[in-house]
Amino acid sequence: MLKYFCCYLAIFVVSKPCLVDGQGVEKKNSLVFVIDDTGSMADDIDEAKKQVDSIFDAALKENDSTIKDFVIVTFNDPDVAHRTTTENRTVFKKALEDITVNGGGDCEEMALTGLKLALENSRDGSIVYLFTDADAKDLDKAETVKKLAKEKQCRLFFMMTGNCNYGVNAPGHRVFFDLAEATQGQVFTLTKKEVGQALHHAVESVRPSDIIASSAFGAAGVVSDIVPASNTINFNVAENVKEVLISVSGVGISVDVTDSAGGKPKTEETAKTSGSTIVKVLDVKPGKYTATVFSAGETSVVITGITKGGESSKIV
Incomplete structure (x- = not known):
């Protein structure tokens, strides 16, 4: 049984109308994918590719959609890369196709460095999904990422298809839960074959109007x-x-x-x-x-x- 269940009720509006040149318009945000591109992530990335059309359809078919553009950042150890920021489905698909998985080595990856780069290249109020099967190596970036995400009012979601087997309380694993809680996001623990199904969360999250x-x-x-x-x-x-x-x-x-x-x-x-x-x-x-x-x-x-x-x- 649960010994305790820390619960807070914070009902809030994520996106609000703002003024641009004196006229009311809906503030637009980004849908962001931060992807571990080490060798073991090939299946995860393939599943993500299969969902591109449904995600784009959900984000762009409504006139009042809150999504303006799409961002892809990749990370491993030690490299991170901003692959694209685009409104174009074809460009987004090509950026995914161009990801070449390789390496892996000591398991822990530069997840937080990749997350920081993604936040820096995203609009305020963005929805961010990080995909990995490893713990974070760069824990010195945790507070910077948390502060940046909160300042920009971004929500962080983590798609976890594995870990480094150091235990559930290992700092490199716990940091994902801490960041999710701080930004009212979530951590999803999945098998690699379930990534595509889990991305239905992304499809729902881009629905228009206030949340x-x-x-x-x-x-x-x-x-x-x-x-x-x-x-x-x-x-x-x-x-x-x-x-x-x-x-x-x-x-x-x-x-x-x-x-x-x-x-x-x-x-x-x-x-x-x-x-x-x-x-x-x-x-x-x-x-x-x-x-x-x-x-x-x-x-x-x-x-x-x-x-x-x-x-x-x-x-x-």
């Missing part, structure tokens, strides 16, 4: 890796919210949603891997809701509300 979110995190080393535990998260839905996404990382996940009257709103599971689940709550009405999450291992929950458009709202 509200709440997050809850368990603590490593004090949770059961075998026995699922129940954790309850209460959240409010404003009048301008049309759908709610509940993204959970953990093991053996199930999610149950109820409204204030005890009713069960319609839900659908839009993505599921061995270490993550995304549940969409459809046709929500304003009011109070409860999400009961069952999971084992270290668990994080991010609840995101997709608005109907119009003026931004903020709920506390």
Whole structure:
């Protein structure tokens, strides 16, 4: 059972209208991919390539999409490279195709240096996905990355298909969880064949209009890796919210949603891997809701509300 489950409810607006030359326009951000390009990552990169069209379609088909451009940065040890910043699907695909995996050596990689470079080449409010199967070597960059991500209001998500087997509390492994928590992102633990399915999270994350979110995190080393535990998260839905996404990382996940009257709103599971689940709550009405999450291992929950458009709202 969970010995404790550190929970905070922070419901906020990620993107707000801003003024450009005195006129109101929607602020645009970047969708960012930070990719470990060592030899063992070939399968992960192949899975990412398969999802390019669906990600571009989701990001660009809506007139009010928050995504302006796409960024790719690669890293290994000791090299990092800014591969592209582009709005063009063909250019993005070519940048992915041009990634040549090689090396690996001592396992730990310059993940945080790559992440720093990506943040420096991204717009404020960007959504960042880092793909790796290793721990971070460059821990001296951790505070710089955290500060930069928070200043730019970027959310950091980590797609982990392995580690260096130094234990769950190894500093090079823990840093990913710390950065995710600090930026209201998540760490997804996956098999290499599940990367494509996990990227449905990216497809959902680029949906247009304002986003509200709440997050809850368990603590490593004090949770059961075998026995699922129940954790309850209460959240409010404003009048301008049309759908709610509940993204959970953990093991053996199930999610149950109820409204204030005890009713069960319609839900659908839009993505599921061995270490993550995304549940969409459809046709929500304003009011109070409860999400009961069952999971084992270290668990994080991010609840995101997709608005109907119009003026931004903020709920506390």
